[in-house]
Amino acid sequence: xxxxxxxxxxxxxxxxxxxxxxxxxxxxxxxxxxxxxxxxxxxxxxxxxxxxxxxxxxxxxxxxxxxxxxxxxxxxxxxxxxxxxxxxxxxxxxxxxxxxxxxxxxxxxxxxxxxxxxxxxxxxxxxxxxxxxxxxxxxxxxxxxxxxxxxxxxxxxxxxxxxxxxxxxxxxxxxxxxxxxxxxxxxxxxxxxxxxxxxxxxxxxxxxxxxxxxxxxxxxxxxxxxxxxxxxxxxxx
Numbered sequence: 001x002x003x004x005x006x007x008x009x010x011x012x013x014x015x016x017x018x019x020x021x022x023x024x025x026x027x028x029x030x031x032x033x034x035x036x037x038x039x040x041x042x043x044x045x046x047x048x049x050x051x052x053x054x055x056x057x058x059x060x061x062x063x064x065x066x067x068x069x070x071x072x073x074x075x076x077x078x079x080x081x082x083x084x085x086x087x088x089x090x091x092x093x094x095x096x097x098x099x100x101x102x103x104x105x106x107x108x109x110x111x112x113x114x115x116x117x118x119x120x121x122x123x124x125x126x127x128x129x130x131x132x133x134x135x136x137x138x139x140x141x142x143x144x145x146x147x148x149x150x151x152x153x154x155x156x157x158x159x160x161x162x163x164x165x166x167x168x169x170x171x172x173x174x175x176x177x178x179x180x181x182x183x184x185x186x187x188x189x190x191x192x193x194x195x196x197x198x199x200x201x202x203x204x205x206x207x208x209x210x211x212x213x214x215x216x217x218x219x220x221x222x223x224x225x226x227x228x229x230x231x232x233x234x235x236x237x
Contacts, residue, residue: 003028004029004030005027005051005064005192006061006063008063010024010025012050012213021047021213022043022214026215028192031188033181034192034204035206036207048192052081053080057070064159078110082155083155084157086159088145088149088163090167092136096137100123101133103136104122104154105119107151107154111155123147126150128143141173145165146177159189159191160189174200191204201221204221206220207219207221
């Protein structure tokens with residue numbers, strides 16, 4: 001399998017005194033699950049946002065699935081993101097007055113095709129076939145995150161970007177979400193996940209560590225040779 005993501009000399013300045021990323025270069029292979037770690041303020045989320053086409057670098061280049069996305073017009077960038085990237089957020093970002101089904105279908109709407117039956121199938125795959133008519137306020141945190149995963153999957157993206165996907169969940173719901181993410185990797189998706197937890201990162205194939213906007217470590221995960229079932233025993237703390 002070839003390269004799915006290439007980040008080449010990326011710099012991100014927010015102002016003359018704030019440099020969030022300082023010459024970051026990395027390559028992520030197709031089908032690889034990569035965890036990004038680092039202390040608060042290290043640039044983890046900024047890097048994820050740039051790789052997700054939610055933000056643009058000040059300098060450098062990003063290549064996703066063979067497409068140079070750096071410099072694309074906003075409309076082209078949005079289209080590319082809808083077709084190729086599924087986003088899973090820590091804070092869910094569900095529309096509060098829409099049902100679980102409608103939140104998933106909203107992602108279809110932005111991609112140009114709406115298919116209610118498909119949205120129902122994806123919600124069923126994440127274990128929410130019986131909760132399709134519930135608004136976010138009537139769903140638990142774990143259920144809301146699974147709606148977020150269903151929304152990320154609905155357009156069959158090649159890349160899944162997840163920002164602290166278990167950060168707001170208790171241990172039981174965190175394990176369930178990690179099992180779903182592991183299945184995405186097994187199904188061939190390229191997964192990039194920001195996490196603060198060494199235990200969660202150990203489930204990935206590879207761990208990249210950032211400090212002060214620079215890559216200081218890039219190595220195979222220490223848990224790479226462990227049994228897949230380890231996700232069921234992971235600590236979310």
